[in-house]
Amino acid sequence: xxxxxxxxxxxxxxxxxxxxxxxxxxxxxxxxxxxxxxxxxxxxxxxxxxxxxxxxxxxxxxxxxxxxxxxxxxxxxxxxxxxxxxxxxxxxxxxxxxxxxxxxxxxxxxxxxxxxxxxxxxxxxxxxxxxxxxxxxxxxxxxxxxxxxxxxxxxxxxxxxxxxxxxxxxxxxxxxxxxxxxxx
Numbered sequence: 001x002x003x004x005x006x007x008x009x010x011x012x013x014x015x016x017x018x019x020x021x022x023x024x025x026x027x028x029x030x031x032x033x034x035x036x037x038x039x040x041x042x043x044x045x046x047x048x049x050x051x052x053x054x055x056x057x058x059x060x061x062x063x064x065x066x067x068x069x070x071x072x073x074x075x076x077x078x079x080x081x082x083x084x085x086x087x088x089x090x091x092x093x094x095x096x097x098x099x100x101x102x103x104x105x106x107x108x109x110x111x112x113x114x115x116x117x118x119x120x121x122x123x124x125x126x127x128x129x130x131x132x133x134x135x136x137x138x139x140x141x142x143x144x145x146x147x148x149x150x151x152x153x154x155x156x157x158x159x160x161x162x163x164x165x166x167x168x169x170x171x172x173x174x175x176x177x178x179x180x181x182x183x184x
Contacts, residue, residue, distance in 0.1 A: 006079050012093040014067050014118045021060065021119055024126050024144055029053055031136045049133055056129070060122045067118055075118070078111050085111070101146065116146075138165045 032049050035041035041049075067075075082088065086103065088096065097116075104112040117123065127144060135141055138161060142149050149161060 003076075006076050006083070009093055009096060010072055010075050010079055011068065013097055013115060014064070016097060017117070017119050018064050020143070021122055021126060024130075024140060025053065025057060025060070027137060027140055028126070028129060028133075028135065032133065034136060049129075052129065056122070056125055059125075060119070063119055063122060075115065078114050082109075082111050082115060101148075105148070138168070 029050065032041065032046055032053070036043060036046040082100065088099065091099065100112055100116055103109075104116055113120075123144065130141065130144070139149075142161075150158060153161070
């Protein structure tokens with residue numbers, strides 16, 4: 001029973017991440033088409049960028065199929081370690097997934113990172129595309145970065161993020177690994 005739970009949980013996490021990343025790729029494709037339709041991006045550049053996206057989709061699907069069809073013995077062992085280490089009971093898969101996401105925000109554990117980011121190399125490639133070409137959705141960038149803005153920001157900040165999301169699109173951005181300093 002426990003092994004089946006762990007195997008099914010592993011597949012659930014991989015599928016959840018696949019759906020999330022797939023949504024970002026789809027939104028990015030629509031964003032590039034939007035830029036071209038509004039004469040912000042030339043047809044030539046649109047085709048080059050979409051060509052990169054299609055190569056990414058092919059690579060993405062191959063990686064996903066490998067993760068799903070292989071036995072993933074290493075991931076299953078890591079999941080078992082996490083369940084024992086953090087004394088996690090057999091929860092609903094969604095509850096377990098949200099729990100380990102929150103746990104990873106508090107405790108930076110390599111085992112947790114491996115489990116919650118099964119397609120991390122794809123996520124990095126998507127981030128690089130978005131960094132280079134932008135996005136029409138600030139909230140999706142926050143989600144891709146796994147920033148739970150609804151939990152960590154107050155209502156005023158959330159309203160401001162939603163306003164920015166509705167009225168703007170980002171042409172490029174850069175992520176800096178700096179520690180946040182709270183000014184009093």
